Amino acid sequence: MYPIQSPRHLTRRQLLQWSGLSGMGLLLGGCGATLFSDRLNQVVEPLNQTVEELLLRPDSPVPEFPISAIEPDKLLINTFDVTPQIDPTTFRLTLNGEVNYPMQLSMAELQTMPLTSMVIRHVCVEGWAAIVQWGGVRLRDLATLVQPKPGVRYVYFESADGYYESWDLASSLHPQTLMVYQKNGEPLSVDNGAPIRLASPIKLGYKQSKWVTRIFFTNHLLSQKGYWEDRGYEWFAGL
Amino acid sequence: MSASEPSKSLKRSSIPGQAVLAKTFHWVNLISLVMMIASGLQIYNANPVFGGRAGWHFPKVLLLGGWLAGGRHWHFAMMWFFAINLLVYGLYIALTRRWQRRFVSSSDIQALQVGRNPKRKMYARHRLVYTAIIPVLLLAIATGLAMYKPAHLYWLSGLFGSWQTLRIVHFMTVPIVVLFTVVHSLLALKVGRFRLIKSMFS
Ligand code: HEM
Numbered sequence: 176m177y178p179i180q181s182p183r184h185l186t187r188r189q190l191l192q193w194s195g196l197s198g199m200g201l202l203l204g205g206c207g208a209t210l211f212s213d214r215l216n217q218v219v220e221p222l223n224q225t226v227e228e229l230l231l232r233p234d235s236p237v238p239e240f241p242i243s244a245i246e247p248d249k250l251l252i253n254t255f256d257v258t259p260q261i262d263p264t265t266f267r268l269t270l271n272g273e274v275n276y277p278m279q280l281s282m283a284e285l286q287t288m289p290l291t292s293m294v295i296r297h298v299c300v301e302g303w304a305a306i307v308q309w310g311g312v313r314l315r316d317l318a319t320l321v322q323p324k325p326g327v328r329y330v331y332f333e334s335a336d337g338y339y340e341s342w343d344l345a346s347s348l349h350p351q352t353l354m355v356y357q358k359n360g361e362p363l364s365v366d367n368g369a370p371i372r373l374a375s376p377i378k379l380g381y382k383q384s385k386w387v388t389r390i391f392f393t394n395h396l397l398s399q400k401g402y403w404e405d406r407g408y409e410w411f412a413g414l
Numbered sequence: 415m416s417a418s419e420p421s422k423s424l425k426r427s428s429i430p431g432q433a434v435l436a437k438t439f440h441w442v443n444l445i446s447l448v449m450m451i452a453s454g455l456q457i458y459n460a461n462p463v464f465g466g467r468a469g470w471h472f473p474k475v476l477l478l479g480g481w482l483a484g485g486r487h488w489h490f491a492m493m494w495f496f497a498i499n500l501l502v503y504g505l506y507i508a509l510t511r512r513w514q515r516r517f518v519s520s521s522d523i524q525a526l527q528v529g530r531n532p533k534r535k536m537y538a539r540h541r542l543v544y545t546a547i548i549p550v551l552l553l554a555i556a557t558g559l560a561m562y563k564p565a566h567l568y569w570l571s572g573l574f575g576s577w578q579t580l581r582i583v584h585f586m587t588v589p590i591v592v593l594f595t596v597v598h599s600l601l602a603l604k605v606g607r608f609r610l611i612k613s614m615f616s
Pocket of ligand 1: 299300301302303447450451453454455457458459461462463489493494496497554555557558559561562563581584585587588591
């Protein structure tokens with residue numbers, strides 16, 4: 176789900192440090208100057224993001240696959256650090272930020288809300304993809320409960336392992352953007368993000384945080400946009 | 415080289431001239447294609463199409479971007495140059511009817527099948543090869559878009575069946591383009607010697 180951590184012979188931290196030394200970046204990775212590709216990205220990414228925002232159809236669902244198309248072995252497990260163990264009986268999902276009714280919901284409460292199931296293609300930035308069934312609560316239903324204030328434009332997701340992500344509001348309220356606790360007809364496993372994680376067909380895998388503990392609504396993007404985004408990956412990452 | 419009568423135009427006396435637009439297209443296409451391949455191979459290495467993470471990886475000298483994020487930045491920046499260049503050229507050859515004069519035609523096919531003039535045959539082969547690469551370039555764009563925006567362009571992705579098929583088809587455009595470059599250069603040399611090559615690059 177998350178992109179690879181580093182090129183093969185360097186750790187990512189080394190790479191970032193080295194490419195930060197001016198000139199050194201040019202020597203890295205064939206003709207691949209990380210420093211320069213970051214610059215390039217600063218120029219082109221706004222254009223690509225504008226196109227992606229124009230393409231986004233916030234209310235129309237992406238066509239789904241039949242149950243028979245599910246590919247159970249294809250969903251690889253990627254984690255940037257540790258796999259947190261969370262007791263689902265004491266777990267609370269916090270929803271706050273610029274909302275009228277901040278709240279904390281237990282798994283039992285989340286499971287009484289309408290269940291949405293979808294069979295979609297999960298696309299990883301690394302290049303692989305898997306057709307997966309996810310079952311859970313629509314994020315837009317949760318938003319209806321807490322009522323974001325008028326100026327809200329972004330939604331942040333904090334995870335128990337320290338991972339963090341931010342999404343544009345329109346993508347977050349898409350009818351297939353779910354907080355899921357089921358995968359392929361079974362309760363979500365710890366490796367896949369139990370007790371609850373994000374899932375959606377309209378964004379790359381690294382946007383779909385596992386082990387989500389807090390969702391907060393905000394008017395502005397913070398300087399920290401997301402774990403992989405802050406290391407150079409694109410923020411919108413729309414499909 | 416004037417297209418309608420290639421044998422005449424290849425005489426020493428006539429200096430081959432290429433339209434400025436054709437030369438510009440050729441340069442931009444060449445450079446952007448090299449960058450699309452190098453950044454594509456960088457993306458490939460994150461999770462090889464053949465064999466997954468355990469599969470064979472391309473050596474670093476062929477790569478552009480330094481790591482997956484950098485490779486993607488290059489790929490999705492250069493795609494604009496590559497695709498818009500091809501589009502403008504497409505409009506140009508359609509509007510000027512260059513499409514009918516400068517690309518493979520039924521007379522070339524005839525020359526290949528029953529012709530006896532070896533020069534004419536070589537020229538027909540040359541036209542056939544450079545015409546045939548155009549659908550391959552369009553296929554690279556179509557499969558690229560199908561993987562870049564599979565939710566939005568679900569119908570396009572759906573045409574190729576599985577995701578793996580889509581990746582293989584997109585990737586196969588690389589060896590085809592590389593092979594084409596070799597054959598195309600050799601044929602151009604045979605048809606018009608170095609003067610023809612120079613006419614396209616200067
Ligand atoms: C507008 C044109 C293009 C677009 C939108 C595009 C898009 C993409 C995307 C989204 C990927 C990642 C695929 C994945 O997740 O597995 C990719 C990979 C790649 N692209 Fe392109 N591409 C385009 C043109 C080209 C061209 C012209 C070439 C070279 C002939 C090329 C060579 C590659 C290669 C070698 C890969 C790695 C294959 C893989 O890992 O799946 N691309 N491209």
